[in-house]
Amino acid sequence: MALVKLRAPLRELAGGRTDHSLDGATVGELIHALERAHPALAGWILDERGGIRPHVNVFVNGTHGREDTAVSSDDRVHVLPSISGG
Amino acid sequence: MTELLVGTRKGLFLLEGEGGAYDVRARAFAGEPVEYAVRDGRTGLTLASVTSAFYGPKIWITDDVSGDWEQADGVVLPDDGEAALVRIWTIVAGEAEGLLYAGGDPGVLFESRDGGRTWEVNRGLWDQPTRPSWQAGGGGLCLHSIVPWPGDASKLAVGVSAVGVWLTDDGGESWRHGNDGLVPRYLPEDAREDTFDLCVHDLHRAPRRPERLFLQFHGGVYRSDDAGETWIDIAPGLPSDFGFPLAVDPADPDSAYVIPLTADSDRVTPDGRVRVYETRDAGVSWSARGDGLPQGDAYLTVLRQAFDREGEGPGLGLYFGATSGDVFGSTDAGATWFTAASRLPPVYSVRVAPG
Numbered sequence: 001m002a003l004v005k006l007r008a009p010l011r012e013l014a015g016g017r018t019d020h021s022l023d024g025a026t027v028g029e030l031i032h033a034l035e036r037a038h039p040a041l042a043g044w045i046l047d048e049r050g051g052i053r054p055h056v057n058v059f060v061n062g063t064h065g066r067e068d069t070a071v072s073s074d075d076r077v078h079v080l081p082s083i084s085g086g
Numbered sequence: 087m088t089e090l091l092v093g094t095r096k097g098l099f100l101l102e103g104e105g106g107a108y109d110v111r112a113r114a115f116a117g118e119p120v121e122y123a124v125r126d127g128r129t130g131l132t133l134a135s136v137t138s139a140f141y142g143p144k145i146w147i148t149d150d151v152s153g154d155w156e157q158a159d160g161v162v163l164p165d166d167g168e169a170a171l172v173r174i175w176t177i178v179a180g181e182a183e184g185l186l187y188a189g190g191d192p193g194v195l196f197e198s199r200d201g202g203r204t205w206e207v208n209r210g211l212w213d214q215p216t217r218p219s220w221q222a223g224g225g226g227l228c229l230h231s232i233v234p235w236p237g238d239a240s241k242l243a244v245g246v247s248a249v250g251v252w253l254t255d256d257g258g259e260s261w262r263h264g265n266d267g268l269v270p271r272y273l274p275e276d277a278r279e280d281t282f283d284l285c286v287h288d289l290h291r292a293p294r295r296p297e298r299l300f301l302q303f304h305g306g307v308y309r310s311d312d313a314g315e316t317w318i319d320i321a322p323g324l325p326s327d328f329g330f331p332l333a334v335d336p337a338d339p340d341s342a343y344v345i346p347l348t349a350d351s352d353r354v355t356p357d358g359r360v361r362v363y364e365t366r367d368a369g370v371s372w373s374a375r376g377d378g379l380p381q382g383d384a385y386l387t388v389l390r391q392a393f394d395r396e397g398e399g400p401g402l403g404l405y406f407g408a409t410s411g412d413v414f415g416s417t418d419a420g421a422t423w424f425t426a427a428s429r430l431p432p433v434y435s436v437r438v439a440p441g
Contacts, residue, residue: 005274008351055224062276078274081351083223083248083285083304 106424127440189229250284295339320369331393378423407433
């Protein structure tokens with residue numbers, strides 16, 4: 001299972017937990033799995049078309065990722081706000 | 087008598103006054119966003135960056151703010167690319183006769199050698215091989231800080247959001263990073279090493295000790311004592327290390343002023359109080375300077391170009407504007423403040439116009 005790591009305010013919508021071990025072959029699948037486990041997150045990371053919102057950044061093992069980025073069971077996926085407004 | 091050029095979302099305002107009494111003496115580009123305006127003290131010419139929602143970014147130049155303006159030539163990106171110019175963020179006098187720089191989005195540096203009438207892109211920075219991987223901040227890929235070295239046109243530092251600090255020692259022919267020590271806490275730890283995603287918010291040099299620079303970061307305030315090669319965090323003591331603008335007292339290389347905002351996620355003055363913070367020991371300690379500024383229910387946002395100074399020493403003038411439309415000033419180095427204007431459109435920039 002990949003490890004998805006969240007920061008505030010997403011963490012609070014996911015039961016207050018930073019770390020979430022999830023199954024999925026892509027970043028998009030991981031986020032959908034996260035939404036199923038924590039429905040309050042629906043619409044926060046992915047928009048209604050299934051795309052990562054423009055001001056949300058996803059890093060897979062420290063490298064920028066997108067919805068279709070492949071992930072494996074040992075990967076760490078950070079989801080956090082982008083440097084907006086700077 | 088002090089003149090302030092105030093760029094706003096709805097035009098350029100020329101304020102004139104002394105002490106606390108200021109009036110709007112002229113307004114130009116009514117209805118248009120004026121991101122920045124500055125007067126070149128060497129020529130007396132005023133330059134303004136105006137980005138029409140319909141017709142794109144332009145630089146305009148005049149010898150009379152209330153009179154006719156001339157559009158500058160060459161404020162376009164090179165033909166050999168696909169990008170279009172988004173906005174001009176700053177215009178700064180260089181260290182040679184007629185030399186001016188302008189910084190813009192997407193991470194572009196323009197140079198003028200005729201006082202601002204014609205411009206061309208600095209190819210050394212434009213052709214950086216890493217450019218395709220440069221990331222924009224939320225405000226765009228903005229080159230917003232241009233810091234000459236007093237008396238030496240070959241040396242220059244620029245700040246780009248979010249591509250960090252760039253340094254040149256050959257007049258802009260070649261460039262290198264100046265980022266050692268900057269910590270982008272907004273990235274995962276395993277993404278920080280060797281990253282370009284460094285969100286500089288403002289950059290200033292101490293004129294009497296030019297190897298010293300101060301920097302407001304996207305989470306952090308830093309000082310460099312080696313001309314921008316390395317940086318140390320000097321934020322401890324501030325109520326927040328987030329903010330946009332920074333200013334220095336030219337007489338004192340140990341001085342810096344910042345205007346903290348609550349946080350990345352809450353970009354207003356902390357606790358509903360408007361306070362400027364001053365250091366006189368190079369960032370070892372900070373003191374709040376709020377006497378005369380709103381101290382209750384005041385949630386203001388002060389943008390990076392909206393803070394400037396005039397003079398130096400005990401009579402240092404400090405002026406800043408907020409997106410609330412207020413402009414504040416001090417003529418005693420921040421000890422006391424007055425309201426120079428209120429109910430203007432949201433303020434993008436404040437620059438003291440040399441007489």
